[in-house]
Amino acid sequence: MADTLQTLDYAVLQQCMHCGMCLPTCPTYDATKHERNSPRGRIALMRAIADGDLAVSQAFADEMSYCLGCLACQTACPAGVNYAELFETARSTIERADAQPGAARSFWRWLTLRLIFTRPRLLRAAGRGLRLYQRTGLQTFARRTRLTALLPPAVRRVEPQAPPIAGAFSNRLIAAHETPTGEARYRVALLTGCIQDLVFSDVNRDTADVLLANGCAVDTPPVQPCCGSLHAHNGELDLARGLARRMIDLLPPDRYDAIISNAGGCGSHLRHYGSLLADDPVYRDRARLWDTKLRDVQEWLASIGPRAPKAAPFDEPVTLTYHESCHLVHGQKISRQPRELLRLLPGVSFVELPESSWCCGSAGVYAITQPDQAEALMRRKTANIGSTGATVVATANPGCQLQIIRGLREAGGSALVLHPMSLLARAYRNERG
Amino acid sequence: MQGAPLVGPSIVMSSALSLAPLLAGIVGESNVLTAAEDLVPYGFDGTAALRQRPAAVIFPTTTQQVAECVRLAIQASVPIVTRGSGTGLSGGSVPRADSLVLCLARMNAILDLDLENLTLRAQAGVVTQTIDQTVAPHGLLYPPDPGSMRISTIGGNVAENSGGLRGLKYGVTRDYVMAIETVLADGRIARFGSACVKDVAGYSLKDLFIGSEGTLGVITEVLLKLVPRPAARQTMLALYDDIEAAASTVSAIIAARIIPCTLEFLDHMTALCVEDYAHVGLPTDCAAVLLMETDGHPAAVADEAAKMAAIAREHGAREVRTAKDEAEALGLAAARRNAFSALARRRPTTILEDVTVPRNKLAAMVTFIAETAEAHHLEVGTFGHMGDGNLHPTFLTDERDGDAMARVHHALDAIVTRTLELGGTITGEHGVGLAKKPWLRQQMGDDSFEVMRQVKHALDPNGLLNPGKMFD
Ligand SMILES: Cc1cc2nc3c(=O)[nH]c(=O)nc-3n(C[C@H](O)[C@H](O)[C@H](O)COP(=O)(O)OP(=O)(O)OC[C@H]3O[C@@H](n4cnc5c(N)ncnc54)[C@H](O)[C@@H]3O)c2cc1C
Ligand code: SF4
Ligand code: SF4
Numbered sequence: 055m056a057d058t059l060q061t062l063d064y065a066v067l068q069q070c071m072h073c074g075m076c077l078p079t080c081p082t083y084d085a086t087k088h089e090r091n092s093p094r095g096r097i098a099l100m101r102a103i104a105d106g107d108l109a110v111s112q113a114f115a116d117e118m119s120y121c122l123g124c125l126a127c128q129t130a131c132p133a134g135v136n137y138a139e140l141f142e143t144a145r146s147t148i149e150r151a152d153a154q155p156g157a158a159r160s161f162w163r164w165l166t167l168r169l170i171f172t173r174p175r176l177l178r179a180a181g182r183g184l185r186l187y188q189r190t191g192l193q194t195f196a197r198r199t200r201l202t203a204l205l206p207p208a209v210r211r212v213e214p215q216a217p218p219i220a221g222a223f224s225n226r227l228i229a230a231h232e233t234p235t236g237e238a239r240y241r242v243a244l245l246t247g248c249i250q251d252l253v254f255s256d257v258n259r260d261t262a263d264v265l266l267a268n269g270c271a272v273d274t275p276p277v278q279p280c281c282g283s284l285h286a287h288n289g290e291l292d293l294a295r296g297l298a299r300r301m302i303d304l305l306p307p308d309r310y311d312a313i314i315s316n317a318g319g320c321g322s323h324l325r326h327y328g329s330l331l332a333d334d335p336v337y338r339d340r341a342r343l344w345d346t347k348l349r350d351v352q353e354w355l356a357s358i359g360p361r362a363p364k365a366a367p368f369d370e371p372v373t374l375t376y377h378e379s380c381h382l383v384h385g386q387k388i389s390r391q392p393r394e395l396l397r398l399l400p401g402v403s404f405v406e407l408p409e410s411s412w413c414c415g416s417a418g419v420y421a422i423t424q425p426d427q428a429e430a431l432m433r434r435k436t437a438n439i440g441s442t443g444a445t446v447v448a449t450a451n452p453g454c455q456l457q458i459i460r461g462l463r464e465a466g467g468s469a470l471v472l473h474p475m476s477l478l479a480r481a482y483r484n485e486r487g
Numbered sequence: 488m489q490g491a492p493l494v495g496p497s498i499v500m501s502s503a504l505s506l507a508p509l510l511a512g513i514v515g516e517s518n519v520l521t522a523a524e525d526l527v528p529y530g531f532d533g534t535a536a537l538r539q540r541p542a543a544v545i546f547p548t549t550t551q552q553v554a555e556c557v558r559l560a561i562q563a564s565v566p567i568v569t570r571g572s573g574t575g576l577s578g579g580s581v582p583r584a585d586s587l588v589l590c591l592a593r594m595n596a597i598l599d600l601d602l603e604n605l606t607l608r609a610q611a612g613v614v615t616q617t618i619d620q621t622v623a624p625h626g627l628l629y630p631p632d633p634g635s636m637r638i639s640t641i642g643g644n645v646a647e648n649s650g651g652l653r654g655l656k657y658g659v660t661r662d663y664v665m666a667i668e669t670v671l672a673d674g675r676i677a678r679f680g681s682a683c684v685k686d687v688a689g690y691s692l693k694d695l696f697i698g699s700e701g702t703l704g705v706i707t708e709v710l711l712k713l714v715p716r717p718a719a720r721q722t723m724l725a726l727y728d729d730i731e732a733a734a735s736t737v738s739a740i741i742a743a744r745i746i747p748c749t750l751e752f753l754d755h756m757t758a759l760c761v762e763d764y765a766h767v768g769l770p771t772d773c774a775a776v777l778l779m780e781t782d783g784h785p786a787a788v789a790d791e792a793a794k795m796a797a798i799a800r801e802h803g804a805r806e807v808r809t810a811k812d813e814a815e816a817l818g819l820a821a822a823r824r825n826a827f828s829a830l831a832r833r834r835p836t837t838i839l840e841d842v843t844v845p846r847n848k849l850a851a852m853v854t855f856i857a858e859t860a861e862a863h864h865l866e867v868g869t870f871g872h873m874g875d876g877n878l879h880p881t882f883l884t885d886e887r888d889g890d891a892m893a894r895v896h897h898a899l900d901a902i903v904t905r906t907l908e909l910g911g912t913i914t915g916e917h918g919v920g921l922a923k924k925p926w927l928r929q930q931m932g933d934d935s936f937e938v939m940r941q942v943k944h945a946l947d948p949n950g951l952l953n954p955g956k957m958f959d
Contacts, residue, residue, distance in 0.1 A: 074572055075828050088525070090527075132825035
């Protein structure tokens with residue numbers, strides 16, 4: 055995969071025949087009706103840069119920051135445009151051109167992308183620090199004394215949004231090797247993710263339980279590197295490559311029937327190590343094999359024939375709806391399988407969510423970089439959820455889960471927001487009475 | 488012009504730019520774009536190999552604003568290119584370097600739905616599909632459904648007199664336009680047509696503006712006719728090993744006095760690309776597919792469907808399949824709408840034609856297209872609204888390959904010449920714009936061509952409305 059638009063295979067840009075069929079699916083075009091804010095417009099800008107007709111300007115950087123990276127356009131595009139690759143190459147071009155100045159920005163980028171999100175132990179340490187901050191009253195103290203005002207603006211904006219850190223991380227909840235009762239039909243590796251691990255480590259536990267209940271032996275290395283999706287998304291392709299190599303070393307793909315991800319955003323990146331490492335002679339082949347083994351957990355369960363739970367996840371009957379994570383539905387084209395799994399749940403009536411695949415505005419760090427648009431999308435999502443009358447919302451990506459929890463809280467809604475694996479795990483557990 | 492070398496970034500220091508502050512005074516600052524990053528994306532429409540950055544783009548939201556902007560631009564001799572969603576396939580909204588793009592995408596209010604007279608009044612920037620979605624809950628239908636209906640604007644549809652998949656039975660956009668409001672080249676606001684079913688007061692100038700491609704005025708509002716939504720419909724696929732057999736089936740259905748709502752044709756290449764994208768179960772192992780649909784009273788539908796299936800079999804269909812439910816039928820039609828874009832999966836550049844012939848000449852035409860492509864060593868995918876005699880041979884090529892582009896041009900020339908020999912037209916629905924301009928005189932003949940020019944001159948004496956489109 056090329057690092058800049060100028061070196062990218064021109065055919066990738068040419069693939070867009072500017073028909074405009076993607077426009078109605080793009081949340082940012084929907085908001086402004088400006089071509090520049092549309093997939094077609096962004097690709098035209100990229101092409102102009104490749105052609106040397108346009109500089110890698112601040113305005114271009116802003117535009118690529120405004121793009122959600124939700125990939126709705128890629129699903130809509132009949133011409134087969136690989137927007138994911140264009141998006142990452144564009145962001146990488148911007149990083150290399152240093153179009154986004156500012157020492158403070160550089161420092162925070164360095165701290166997060168280069169330092170914390172490449173070192174899993176450091177990330178957990180940061181998580182523990184945040185947990186301490188949130189639970190000891192320090193947060194309240196800092197806010198009341200306006201100490202938070204000393205934080206850089208970007209961090210100040212997220213500080214109140216920082217999710218509650220889980221009491222225990224995945225390594226404390228899941229053993230390195232777990233086997234199902236009865237015969238193991240498959241051997242799988244479970245990826246615990248970064249945000250999932252810090253905030254929703256219980257989802258990882260639930261995922262392991264569901265896999266076990268479906269006859270899979272589960273390997274979960276206690277310390278796992280970040281998959282690199284955050285880095286690739288933010289234009290740091292070299293870091294992303296380094297992380298991909300470490301991941302492949304940790305979990306050699308030839309040992310497993312499947313390598314399981316339960317976070318839509320991670321999975322979407324994880325299944326493209328092959329193209330990321332295409333120019334690496336040492337890792338190329340293993341990376342390709344890795345891609346063939348990488349499965350979203352719902353995709354995997356649907357493919358092996360999931361066992362229907364015999365008990366309901368809740369004591370009372372509930373109405374359930376499903377929000378599609380962009381990177382699950384558009385990035386990985388997984389849409390049918392989660393619904394099939396949810397429909398297996400006893401005591402649950404499933405209703406379709408209007409605009410289920412319209413971005414909720416979480417989109418990685420989007421809520422930090424583009425708060426207004428993120429907010430608007432969140433409101434649209436919660437209004438749609440409200441219209442279904444559902445009391446439980448299922449979604450399979452930690453970013454979406456956080457965003458919707460926050461959105462519903464702000465809107466005064468009371469619906470529970472859970473990963474489909476948590477719902478299934480609850481049901482399986484209830485079988486034991 | 489098609490395949491001509493691209494003109495680079497705007498080098499003309501235009502007076503459009505100097506108008507920007509005045510325009511901002513009319514439409515508001517945020518509705519005037521002049522930065523390079525804002526302009527590049529307005530340099531093209533859906534047509535291949537045509538690109539030119541304009542000088543400025545504005546987004547008026549009312550007819551009054553349009554009129555004021557037009558007046559201002561004309562006084563400063565700045566050319567105006569009206570644009571809807573830029574899905575046009577003849578380069579109609581491709582600007583000139585010195586021009587002002589007047590984009591109506593934000594002028595998108597539905598103004599009135601009259602359930603007594605069965606009409607809908609809308610601003611020109613309303614998206615086509617929104618119209619049908621608005622009327623469907625009331626049991627009504629707005630029939631014209633171009634492949635681009637999810638994003639094309641009604642103003643663009645009227646300006647191109649667009650057709651669609653249902654054209655055979657329901658007609659084209661023109662058949663549903665009762666009245667228009669348009670801003671003329673001097674900034675006056677004119678209204679033609681009325682809410683009356685019958686109206687012969689004066690010349691039918693409404694019809695002059697329909698299909699005028701932004702060269703006579705800026706259409707700001709339309710009054711549309713609606714019809715009752717049919718109670719039933721049936722969708723079928725007929726599979727052929729021979730493209731001529733598909734064409735003769737269409738001619739035979741028409742000759743048998745059956746008017747289905749849809750008779751769409753896809754050749755092997757098109758079916759392959761569409762299926763690759765949409766996964767709707769289109770067969771990919773046959774030479775041609777006909778998508779046939781009949782709608783109306785349930786009994787009539789059943790009767791017509793049976794007759795059509797029989798005719799298809801008589802004319803060599805290997806198999807006729809019936810969509811099992813509404814979802815499958817909708818899926819097939821939606822997939823067909825993506826045919827043109829899906830063909831772009833194969834090669835970087837897709838150059839499509841819009842030739843239309845009398846329907847008894849279809850078999851001759853499809854054969855000629857296949858032969859021409861072969862003779863010029865070109866890959867072609869052909870699809871189209873066959874029931875309307877309207878074919879879209881689409882050449883799959885690479886605009887960077889000069890030699891291939893020259894061969895495409897020769898092939899196009901040959902196809903156009905043959906079309907005219909068969910009594911056909913160079914464009915059935917996409918308009919002349921830039922792409923078909925070289926052949927308009929050839930089709931019209933000198934006198935008729937000159938009359939058109941005189942009309943243009945009478946309504947736009949300074950030649951500032953979409954200059955260079957249709958004729959020089
Ligand atoms: C995938 C695909 C499928 C398509 N399928 C069909 C089809 O089935 N049938 C069909 O007929 N066409 C089809 N088209 C062509 C195109 O979508 C139509 O011509 C459509 O009507 C253009 O609408 P638009 O809003 O995009 O107009 P634009 O492309 O923006 O403009 C088209 C022309 O109309 C003029 N114009 C636009 N708005 C106004 C206005 N308000 N007043 C005056 N002039 C105006 C412009 O100056 C230009 O000359 C298809 C295109 C694509 C990309
Ligand atoms: S990205 Fe795809 S759908 Fe969008 S304009 Fe380009 S080719 Fe058309
Ligand atoms: S990724 Fe999402 S926001 Fe970005 S261009 Fe595509 S649809 Fe629009």
